[in-house]
Amino acid sequence: GKCLHAVTHIAKDAVIFEEIPLVSCQFSWNETCMYKACNHCLRPLETAEENVRRLTGNSSWVLPYPQCCTTKKEDIIRCPDCSTEYCSENCKTLAFDEYHKTICSRTLDDRSAHPIIQLQEAWKQIHYPPETSSIFLIVRLLAKIIQAPNTEEAIETTLSFCHRSVNEDAELAHKFLGKKFSHQVNLLRELIANALPNPKVQQFLTQEGFQSLVALIGTNGQGVGSSPFSSWRRNVEKLNLSAEQKEQIDSLVDRIYDEMYSHTGDFLNSEGVGLYARQSCANHSCDPNAEISFVHNNYRLSLIALKDIQPGEEICISYLGDCDNERSRHSRRKTLMENYLFACECSKCLAEIDDPDVTSEEEMSAEEDD
Numbered sequence: 001g002k003c004l005h006a007v008t009h010i011a012k013d014a015v016i017f018e019e020i021p022l023v024s025c026q027f028s029w030n031e032t033c034m035y036k037a038c039n040h041c042l043r044p045l046e047t048a049e050e051n052v053r054r055l056t057g058n059s060s061w062v063l064p065y066p067q068c069c070t071t072k073k074e075d076i077i078r079c080p081d082c083s084t085e086y087c088s089e090n091c092k093t094l095a096f097d098e099y100h101k102t103i104c105s106r107t108l109d110d111r112s113a114h115p116i117i118q119l120q121e122a123w124k125q126i127h128y129p130p131e132t133s134s135i136f137l138i139v140r141l142l143a144k145i146i147q148a149p150n151t152e153e154a155i156e157t158t159l160s161f162c163h164r165s166v167n168e169d170a171e172l173a174h175k176f177l178g179k180k181f182s183h184q185v186n187l188l189r190e191l192i193a194n195a196l197p198n199p200k201v202q203q204f205l206t207q208e209g210f211q212s213l214v215a216l217i218g219t220n221g222q223g224v225g226s227s228p229f230s231s232w233r234r235n236v237e238k239l240n241l242s243a244e245q246k247e248q249i250d251s252l253v254d255r256i257y258d259e260m261y262s263h264t265g266d267f268l269n270s271e272g273v274g275l276y277a278r279q280s281c282a283n284h285s286c287d288p289n290a291e292i293s294f295v296h297n298n299y300r301l302s303l304i305a306l307k308d309i310q311p312g313e314e315i316c317i318s319y320l321g322d323c324d325n326e327r328s329r330h331s332r333r334k335t336l337m338e339n340y341l342f343a344c345e346c347s348k349c350l351a352e353i354d355d356p357d358v359t360s361e362e363e364m365s366a367e368e369d370d
Contacts, residue, residue: 002162002281003314010309015302016290021274022157023099023140024224024299027131028124030271037270038087040095042224043298044270045085047071048232055229055268056259064252068235070297071228081106087298099143102196115195122191126184134273135188137217138210141275142192142201151200161220161280185214217273219340220280222292224299225269229256231297274299284340285316286325286332286348292317316346330357 010016026037034054036045044051048069052061063069075088079096082105086092096104105114116139123135141158148154189210196205203209236249260268279292279301289309293302309315318325324335329352336344 002283004278004282006309006311006313006315008311010305010315012305012307014305016305016309016315017278018300018302019276019278020300021222021224021276023137023144024272024274025134025136025140026270026272027129027134028120028127028136029129029131030267032124033267035270036085037226037272038091038298039084039100040086040091041298041300042226042270042272042274043087043091044071044226044228044231045073045076045087046228047073048228051228052256052260055264056256057263058259061256063232064249065232065236065239068232068239069228070231070235079104097147099140099147102143102146102198103139115191119188119191119195122187126188129267131271132223132273133217133221135192135217137221137273137275138204138213139192139195141213142196142198142204146196146198146200155203157277158216160277161216161275185211217275220275221273222276222279222301224272224274224301225294226297227269228297230269234295272299274301276301279303279317282315282317284319284336284342284344285346286318286320286329286344287346288316288318289313290315290317328358329353329355 006016020041024040024042026035026039026042031037037043038045046054048071049061049063049066052063053059072087076085077089077092078085079092079100084095084100084104086095103116105116119135119139127133127135145151145154145158186207189205189207192210193205204213233253241249282290282303289307290303290305293304294300295302303315303317319340320332320335324332327335329349333344333349336342
């Protein structure tokens with residue numbers, strides 16, 4: 001029922017809007033694997049050079065134009081009680097005032113016994129990379145409700161996100177809530193209830209209430225990626241360099257990425273997930289006219305026009321990744337039904353309605369058999 005429409009002409013490449021999330025968090029395995037990011041805004045805490053050295057496994061790399069690195073190591077600050085790191089005093093204060101006061105472990109000793117740490121370890125055993133969501137969105141949502149000056153308003157804001165767990169038309173349970181996940185979901189619910197024993201959030205810790213939250217983060221969670229090296233590269237591109245200098249930079253960047261892929265693989269960014277109120281109103285299209293970008297190298301989301309958008313035209317994004325969006329109609333619709341509980345009827349899907357109802361893998365297998 002939600003959607004976004006242009007009220008004026010929007011030119012291609014224009015920023016339609018920007019917003020920060022209601023809550024966000026870094027993926028648990030991403031953090032465990034030493035991708036250091038601000039615990040609040042997800043801004044990288046490594047310098048571009050540190051990032052390159054770690055991801056290439058080559059400690060001899062020295063990047064030119066160090067002024068193009070946006071990481072300010074001198075501003076990094078820790079929570080005095082649990083040592084959680086933030087990119088600035090401002091982020092530390094915002095986190096504490098919004099949710100961290102409730103979930104801070106309050107100790108640096110024997111942290112393994114703390115309910116939040118137990119929850120983190122349980123989640124990591126359930127949800128292996130590549131990560132697509134995080135149980136800590138739920139933790140921070142609930143902590144935010146607990147700390148909110150107006151509890152009812154905070155609950156209403158949370159429930160404004162789509163949070164159905166079953167598609168009534170297709171009678172298809174959300175993939176997180178299928179039978180094979182029932183034990184894990186109940187375990188997570190019990191761990192969160194133990195970590196947040198507060199009457200303000202009890203409605204969300206019943207079996208039905210918790211399922212709605214799992215569905216909420218599953219259908220509304222927006223991936224967030226940040227990289228100090230990518231940010232450095234974008235800033236270098238803005239410099240007034242000669243053609244020869246630009247060619248040298250291009251060659252350097254190519255060599256670095258080759259070493260990164262060889263040493264680390266495809267996962268090069270600090271990655272997390274957030275809940276964005278306005279972005280969550282954008283409907284899906286397999287032929288979108290807008291895309292999400294994180295040009296500020298933190299959790300601030302920018303919605304960018306991919307083409308000219310006319311007044312009254314609906315603004316649509318793709319809920320699929322670039323690779324998934326190029327797959328067969330059947331594969332795209334299958335993924336969207338499993339993850340977002342709807343059958344896509346966008347212009348691209350309608351144009352391909354006569355295509356065979358087979359997945360991309362089945363198409364490839366058939367071609368190989370021929």
